[in-house]
Amino acid sequence: MYICPMYTSELIKGTLKTIILNLLKERGKMYGYEITQTVKEMTKDKIQITEGALYPTLHSLEKNGDVGFEKEYLGKRVRKYYTLTEQGQETAKAKVNEFADFINTMKYLLDIEPKMGNA
């Protein structure tokens, strides 16, 4: 059996926005650090979003009108809770659909058989 420790960085490229938008769609509101931890847990450390990738992406999504945020203070520590705008909801759907289609194309191209049991 093939054991995969962590994906080479190239693979994750181009999927970061899709991951973030989808998480926000499913969970309503999240702050940056929470996103990194959630993805790390859900993927059993296979995908670890670095802060240097995360924050610029969140800023970019905000600039493009896909997300908005509210600051929240816990004592003196600040959290920026992000939520999807209406446009962001559409973008999220489109991105996930595109990726789902991409998966099918790649499975055909790489001749990857449907697998059992894997999460």
Add this chain to the structure above:
Amino acid sequence: MYICPMYTSELIKGTLKTIILNLLKERGKMYGYEITQTVKEMTKDKIQITEGALYPTLHSLEKNGDVGFEKEYLGKRVRKYYTLTEQGQETAKAKVNEFADFINTMKYLLDIEPKMGNA
């Protein structure tokens, strides 16, 4: 139904080497232009490898010892037929396995249901 014309360039990033290595594994030997046309046909124009991306990647694979090539002349026109080295065979397997694993992880992360009928 969702119609996908061509993937945004970000998506394909990081999969180019995997695609090339896998095609060489399945077809034995191929030349550059043939690779672009084969991928274009197999994906119904959804993935179009540009020459500016292809040739530097082939050169990089060669430099890394994953592929070798032979020149072949058809009249005065030249073709560079690439083949996998032994190392390249291993790299190809590893890359495809990694991508297959990545697909499963992303399906879980994005909550994508198994689909019927799509190629």
Add this chain to the structure above:
DNA sequence: TTTAATACATAATTTTCTTATGTATTAAAT
């Protein structure tokens, strides 16, 4: 009281792609 975890941010660099450009042969269309 030091270290680790939480929580944000940005700058320098690297990688990888797009776009543009270049050369040249061969087949097809006008």
Add this chain to the structure above:
DNA sequence: ATTTAATACATAAGAAAATTATGTATTAAA
């Protein structure tokens, strides 16, 4: 006959998106 499209390679300039490194600061744990 001659222009255009397709074949076939190559590289260089620029853009995009990540990595790596650095910075600030609070809070919890060792």
